[in-house]
Amino acid sequence: xxxxxxxxxxxxxxxxGRGDPTAVRTLLDRRLPRILALARRxxxxxxxxxxxxxxTFLRAWKQAxxxxxxQARFDTWLHRVALNLCYDRLRRRREVVTSEPPExxxxxxxxxxxxxxxxxxxxxxxxxxxxxPRQREAIVLCHHQGLGNIEAAQLMEIxxxxxxxxxxxxxxxxxxxxxxxxxxxx
Amino acid sequence: MMALERFEDLAEVYGGEIARWPEGxxxxxRALLAANPERLSPVLAGAAQLDRLLDLAPAQSVDAAxxxxxxxxxxxxxxxxxxxxxxxxxxxxLSAAALAGVAVGVLAGRPAPVETPVAVAAEPFVTAVxxxxxxxxxxxxxxxx
Numbered sequence: 001x002x003x004x005x006x007x008x009x010x011x012x013x014x015x016x017g018r019g020d021p022t023a024v025r026t027l028l029d030r031r032l033p034r035i036l037a038l039a040r041r042x043x044x045x046x047x048x049x050x051x052x053x054x055x056t057f058l059r060a061w062k063q064a065x066x067x068x069x070x071q072a073r074f075d076t077w078l079h080r081v082a083l084n085l086c087y088d089r090l091r092r093r094r095e096v097v098t099s100e101p102p103e104x105x106x107x108x109x110x111x112x113x114x115x116x117x118x119x120x121x122x123x124x125x126x127x128x129x130x131x132x133p134r135q136r137e138a139i140v141l142c143h144h145q146g147l148g149n150i151e152a153a154q155l156m157e158i159x160x161x162x163x164x165x166x167x168x169x170x171x172x173x174x175x176x177x178x179x180x181x182x183x184x185x186x
Numbered sequence: 187m188m189a190l191e192r193f194e195d196l197a198e199v200y201g202g203e204i205a206r207w208p209e210g211x212x213x214x215x216r217a218l219l220a221a222n223p224e225r226l227s228p229v230l231a232g233a234a235q236l237d238r239l240l241d242l243a244p245a246q247s248v249d250a251a252x253x254x255x256x257x258x259x260x261x262x263x264x265x266x267x268x269x270x271x272x273x274x275x276x277x278x279x280l281s282a283a284a285l286a287g288v289a290v291g292v293l294a295g296r297p298a299p300v301e302t303p304v305a306v307a308a309e310p311f312v313t314a315v316x317x318x319x320x321x322x323x324x325x326x327x328x329x330x331x
Contacts, residue, residue: 016260016261017261018261019260019261021257021260024256024257024260024261025257028253028256028257032248032252032253032256033245033247033248036245036246036248037245037246040244040245040246041243041245046246049246050246050249050252053252054252054255054256057256057259058256058259061256061259061260061261064261065261117242120239120242121242121243121244124239124240124242124243125243125244128240128243139240142200142206143201143206143237143240144240144243144245146206148208148209149200149208160208164195164199167199167200168195168198168199171198171199171201171236172198174236174239174240175236178236178239181239182235182236182239
């Protein structure tokens with residue numbers, strides 16, 4: 001996955017490798033919120049999202065001195081590392097055998113009963129969490145992270161057609177599960 | 187010319203903003219929309235409704251403690267600490283050497299070689315002061331958050 005030579009983080013990363021504190025702070029300001037949001041939406045758990053974001057950047061610090069420009073965009077590399085860490089955790093969750101039934105998504109009150117924004121937010125988060133992980137990943141990468149279809153497909157190591165199929169199925173499932181909220185998004 | 191069905195598929199897959207559709211298809215999509223506003227505007231509006239709901243999926247604000255841990259773990263913080271420790275080690279080592287020189291001079295019953303050891307010891311002392319400022323920076327930075 002070669003970068004196009006216009007990686008906006010390349011100079012900052014080189015500064016991080018040299019131990020420039022301003023570069024560290026600027027890179028974190030620019031990329032940490034994105035990676036934290038990605039992990040949160042993939043895992044639906046604030047604590048785990050923070051752990052994933054921390055581990056991702058600790059790995060980035062180790063890479064900073066030996067980073068080879070032109071091989072991959074740093075943002076793409078960060079996404080790949082964070083997604084791998086998310087999938088490790090999702091796998092571990094599946095391996096935990098529990099006698100309790102999975103938590104049901106609370107349908108909540110109907111929109112005409114007056115949903116607060118926080119309630120809407122919880123409903124959407126729960127609906128997203130209920131999607132199969134690859135559909136969720138496709139939606140989070142394209143919609144929330146704002147990646148282009150080619151970059152998202154490369155990151156997921158699938159074709160653009162396969163990405164579109166995941167996006168289509170995911171969005172149709174969300175539309176069905178959030179049908180009662182259509183029009184309530186503001 | 188884009189087919190109407192392709193336009194509908196793209197809205198379902200990428201949402202209600204043509205600007206977020208694949209770059210190579212945007213121009214044709216806009217042309218098709220301009221030619222068929224009655225049929226295609228509702229398609230975009232329907233997809234945009236789901237987009238707005240998706241925007242409500244919570245992100246997460248960055249915790250100051252997390253930011254502090256990452257800044258402290260960055261190469262800069264570790265290097266500053268290492269430089270300070272190295273500077274301190276050098277200062278202590280050369281001071282010990284200077285004291286040993288004095289002791290040897292006294293035991294040998296002749297005046298201690300005052301000039302040279304003091305001059306040598308003074309140099310690393312300056313280094314230790316400089317590098318301790320680095321360490322203070324490294325320690326202070328997370329606390330500034």
